[in-house]
Amino acid sequence: MSAPLSGIRVIDWTHVLAGPACAYYLGMLGADVIKVERPVTGDAIRHRGGTDKARAAKGMSTAYMTQGGGKRSIAIDLEAETGRDVFRRLLKSADVLVENHRPSTLERLGLTEEETRAINSRLIHCAMTGYGRGGEMADTPAYDVNIQAVSGLMSMTGTAESGPIRTGAPIIDYATGLSAAFAVTSALFARTQTNTGSFVDVSMLETAFSLMSSTITDYQLTGSVPQRRGNAANSRSVTSGTFPCRNGHISLGVNEDGQFRRLAKALGQIEWLEDDRLSTRRGRDAHADLIAGPLGTILAERDADEWEQILWREGVPAAKLRDLPDAIALPTGQSEDRTEGQIGAQLPFRFMNVEPKHRSDPPALGQDTIEILEELGYASQAIATLLQAGVVQGDAA
Structure with a gap:
């Protein structure tokens, strides 16, 4: 089967x-x-991001390479009217425009959603901003760390002693990227029925809120402001969270009655199963002191590696805390690309009988400028004029 978006520009x-x-x-x-x-x-x-400064100095930082592959690069000076002419011709040939500029920038360049869709009525214009359109913050600049702070996510992360802590990876950036891709594919499907394009407004803040959905609902219905709970699970179950072992840590996600019975069996705590006070979730919550002490003592008697295997055999939701090298070496069904040295972001899903498009190396700046201009119908002399004027830039290599 061909890739789902084959033929889409x-x-x-x-x-x-x-x-x-x-x-x-x-x-x-x-x-x-x-x-x-x-x-x-x-x-x-x-030129920034990651630890490899030599790559960054060459315009190939590891942060750029993560989502730079499989693309062609054209360098255009959009401050020049002739450059915007090139861009408008690109839009006429396209199905989707993805951009993450402030509305004021689009207005200054004459590339608002109304103007781009006037150029191409079938265009899906996807705008990605910190706070979305329509409100007082529509033109406010934002990065991942800003959204983690303003959304309340950081206020819930860490402990009372540590204070607020940002997540270790830019999760809002990549969640927003996935949200936008989901929105674009939905808009493309809608276009098959209407034959007209649409404007897609993607907000980093709303993406953060979507990741916090159950926590927000709990606050709205109870008025309870979330507190920093460290490694305790959101379920607040005494048998859920991350616990120290003799060597390493083990994460438990034991919330249901059946899971608790399997945990008790794996730990050799048959007396827990014979105690009527612990037979239900409500009872375990009320008598957490009967479980918490013994649980911590038992888990500290073995290494996390050992506990992981024991608990998995019994069907207990559990996992050893791993560092990144160990994590990406896990033998999952979608790990082949990484184990074979494939760099960059990976799709978190697969289609039956459809392989993700082969990923070419990230392009140098302007690597494909001439090829793309020729595809757009520019004659050789016109291309030479644009290059000489600095309106476009060819391969930097």
Whole structure:
């Protein structure tokens, strides 16, 4: 079977992480992705992010490489009217525009959603911003760390002693990229029925709220403000959370009666099963002191590696706390690309009988400029004029 988005052209006018990730995911599903960058510097993330400073100095930072593959790069100066002419011609050839610029930038360049869809009525214009359209914060700049702070996520992370803590990875950026890709594919499906394009408004803040949905509902219905709970599970069950072992830590997700019975068997705590006070979730919550002490003592008697195998054999939701090298080496069904050295973001799902599009290396700045201009119908002399004027930039290599 062909990839789901084969024949779809995506203009990736984005920068940093969330926007490029969205376009990258669409490319992995088969879309032809053309990355539009400014001449000379290109996407700012080319030169920062990650620990490899030598790669970053060459415009190939590890952060850029993560979602840079499978695309073609054209460098256009959109501050120049002739550059915007090139961009408008690109939009006429496209199905999707993905961009993450502030509304004021779009207005200044004459590329608002009304103007882009006037150029191409079938265009899906996906705008990714910190706070979405329509409110007082619509033009406020934002990065992942800002959204983690403003959304309340950081206020719930950490302990009373540590204070608020950001998550160890830019989860809002990549969640926003996935949200936007989901929205774009939905809009493409809608277009099959209407034959017209649409505007897709993607908010980083609303994405953060979607990740916190059950916590927000609990607050709305109870008025209980979430507190920092460290490694305790959201379920607040005495048998859920992360516990120290003789060596390492083990995470337990034991909330249901059947799970508790399997845990008791695995730990050799048959007396728990004979105690009527512990036979229900409500009873265990009321008598947590009967479980908490023995549970901690028993888990500390073995290494996390041992407990993981014992608990898995009994069907207990459990996992050893791993560092990143160990985590990405797990033998999951979708781990082959990583074990074979494939870098970059991976799709968290698969289609039956459809493999993700082969990922070409991330392009150098302007690597495909001439090829793309020729596809758009520019004659050789016109291309030479644009290059000489600095309106576009060819391969930097």
